[in-house]
Amino acid sequence: MARNRYDMDEVLEDSFDLNQLKRLAKYISPYKKKMVGIIFLMLSASALTMLIPIFFQRIMDYYIPGKNMKMIVTMGLMTLAVAAYSAVSLGLKIKTMSVIGQNIIHAIRNDIFCHLQELPFSYYDDRPHGKIQVRVVNYVNSISDLLSNGIVNTITDLCNLFFIIICMLYYDVRLTLLCLCGLPLLALVIVFIKKKQRRAWQVQSNKQSNLNAYIAESINGIWVTQSFVREEENTGIFNHLSRNYRQSWMRAVMFNFTMGPSVDMISAITTAFIYILGIRWILAPDTTLTVGVLIAFTAYISRFWAPINTLANFYNSLLTAISYLERIFETIDEPVNVKDAKDATIMPPIEGKVEFKDVSFSYEEGQKILNKINFTAQKGETYAIVGPTGAGKSTIVNLISRFYNVDSGQILIDGVDISKVTIRSLRTQMGVMMQDSFIFAGTIMDNIRYGNLSATDEQVVEAAKTVCAHDFISQMENGYYTEVNERGSRLSAGQRQLISFARALLADPKILILDEATSSIDTETETLLQKGLNRLLEDRTSFIIAHRLSTIKNADCIMYVDKGDILERGNHEELLAKKGEYYHLYMSQFDFLK
């Protein structure tokens, strides 16, 4: 699948409604008992409140004609008791259900986040990050309403409806059946608009995602925007996305808005029939229907339609929620390609021998990046990888950490195939420093400690000293406790590289991988850094990718890689003597002297 851009809607592959609901049900099921309890409470409350019209009817039918004030007051007090009961149970319901609802949200969000941690680089590379984030945060939030109120309300309303129907049946069967005739009509309306409504909400969730992605990029790329004076243009794009969001929203809610009036209309029609036929039946000679019963019955009609109205609302929010749910579940279902084998063992403490045996690899089928690569790095050796851009240098080192699976061949560390051990046990023993040195929001101390969470402050400082970062860190306002953020705040690119270098060292790796790790560091600092490193690297295997040849000159072995192949290998002197690609590369740095 091609990479997604902020203004492209993501294609949805799985979109079967019932499945989404079944999965949602799984999240709900731990709370079944509590919910049943609450439902009983609510039902008892609503059964009791249903007595109120009966009280009223008795007052009108018996106590007022009989001028029985005592009974009237009694009825009033009984109503008060009912009210108290229903008030307390409502409070309980809100409390319990908001806890349950939030627990479910919490669980879903947890699942999607945990799954995201397992997903490979490619998942993150293929779409704007804002689109991933919107699923974890905003989408999950959007279903919270449904969960904290929707489900219990719906079940209580359904039960209410059941009670009301029984009450109505008790009064008069024919009138009840008449009233029920409205339901098929409603079903017809629902069937009629469902497909369009569903689609409209899907579109809407996509537009929301697009907007979110653009906002995220706008903020992270703010300096580029400002330096290229793109403010107007970007505002135009933003407003375009914002407008799309608005339009899709309007279209989707329109469908929701038709539901209420439809229910009202159907209810009015049935009510009309009840009056007309009711009166006809009262007048019939062999009637069993009394005036009092008809009046009482009309009071029930509105009680019959009220829960149906809320059910219709629930249906609306359900359809809305499904368009978010399907996205959430889609992410949770995203297959994890790089994962522990079933019988994966723990990688024993790494000695440092790294072996590539006929390793082939491609990101996309048919586009070979590496073709049967072979080499063996012994413990403690430094391997440098050079070659033109796009030759596959980073790919080689990424395979050692098993960020990707090889197509064929084997990568062995100390003779152990890395695909047979757990990823965690493998990666925790490696220190990888990538060219993009990502800095988390927090203190510099926290950022370095990320490499080894149990490191003491002293160890952090020690690591910083080794990479020559200590001086500039201590000069900052709050030293190691200076707050920095993703965009790096005031840190220069070189300083950020030093911090992530310290981070990698702190992890005490047995294998160290430096992928353009020092490109933004000045040569003076680099020389100092290397002196410190030499001591550290004595018994560690390291892989270095660098364009600055002074960085790699002292490597035990230099591999010149191009077009997926190792064209030359040997140490600096050997390769120079060979007068091949490396020689050419080396000499080119003196061109400027000519």
Next chain:
Amino acid sequence: MTAIKWFLSFLKKYSGLMILGLFLTTIIAALSIVNPYLSGIIVDHVIIAGNYDLLPILVGCLLGVTLVTGVLRFLYQVVFETASQGVLYNMRDKVYRKLLQEDFAFYNKKRTGDLMSRQTGDMDAIRHFVAYVIYAVYQNILLFLFALMMIFTVNTKLALCMLAVLPFTALAAYKQSKEVKPAFRRNRECFSSLNAFVQENVSGNRVVKAFAKEDYEIEKFQKENDKFKSAQINASRVWMKYVPIFEILSYSLTIVLMIYGGYMVVQEQITLGDLVKVNGYLWMLNVPLRMAGWWINDIQNFIASIEKIYATYSEEPHVKTPVCKDNNGNTIPYPRTPIRGDIEFRKVSYRADDEDIVMDINFSVKAGQTVGIIGSTGAGKSTLMNLLCRFYDTTSGEVLVDGKNVKEMDLYNLRDHIGMAMQDVFLFSDTIEGNIAYGRPNCTFEEVKKAAIMADANHFISALPEGYDTIVGERGVGLSGGQKQRISLARALLKNPSILILDDTTSAVDMETESYIQTQLKNIKKDCTVFIIAYRISSIKDADLILVMDNGRIIEHGTHDSLLSRNGYYAHAFRNQYGEIPYDLLEEEKNNAQKGGR
């Protein structure tokens, strides 16, 4: 309160729609009284009194009223939703524009996800308020008043009795809203912080994986997730406390009607039909009371959100274009003037957070000259360039472009003439063509390609299966460091600037590529002032002026040769980088070349 005022300024634009909506709401509220009234008549006059002839008309009215109500109900919901989306659209636009104006000082202290929440989660509360809460509250108040009025027409004493419940409701409402406000503030904060955490986790996914810190991230996430959950639950806990109170208050009306109304019928002060009629109105009094707790929650949630949005919006950037006035003192837009590219730094110092970043910088270059800047990591090289583009303002001293202080120039005009390839290459998730054309979105493909050729990027771009239409991931994932740098260089070149800044632009490209790029630069840039920040001597050797920086100061300056003979930092760096220059090999190469030439 200023936040609310700010919000109202958006609503004002839609006051017509809002009035129309409220008008429709009023009609519906009025119509909703008609049906129970009709039912009362049906019971009184048709069923009890036996005037069956009236039935068809009454039923017809009942249906007609419902139909009209239904249509109007659909309409006013659309009206309010339209107004709400309009307000949101404009507010998003305003906030977005403001974000684009904010300066480094602002962004250095804000987390991305936090700023995003202002545009997403917080906006949602505003939407809900305009689209729903306003009319619902209004409708409920109206219903309440209508019903009360109708009960007054039946019997004053009965109505007054029912009114007695209002002060209690008001008191409860006041207390709830005081209590729930901090809960919602906290709620918004937790949302924001959760959003920020997730955003960083996603952006930093490579580091997370490289260090196998998934468990740690999950643990941290759970803390945020827990915090947000308990903030949500806390808000509903307050609500739960007040719900029973409103519920009982609402039922108390029914009880009053039963006892006092029953009493009045017994005393024959009102008829049984009156009692039925009042009973029909009762829900209109009940519902508003019962819902009071909801409304208060919604309103407080709205206030918490608008305050957050406004707080972000109201932060003024320090770096901005000074106001330009004509002779009469009227504000006019700055004239867009061309910039030649003479640059002078006069005693420039910049301090941030009690730290001297650069101090006492003095130098000047003529348009068309090239300046190389070299120095240790964090010496302040990029800061100089940021002062030139006015991403920061100098603490003291002046930066002059064409003899004019940059603080007195139009910010956009200045930046428009500067092409910058930054050290941190940020690419957008767009096609490669779109990324290169970022500064000139309307340029032709030929121009894009030309810029790419100059940056030696055309070669690898064309080798991609989709060429210039390849979409690069956010921040340029999928491309190597050198590739990203070249795209960023092409992007800066395409702007055809008067001042070109290359901040460490070739650190990740190999030597051959670099020397190719340098030749290209020499050819095209006759009248463009170029700044090159680099660590490699080879990148800056030919510059007209080389500045060597350390610890925020210029410690050496001159040309390559003069600096070499000085035998200072620069000369040291030179030896360090090239060590023993293999003169023998170079000689050999030269000879070979000559032989080959013959």
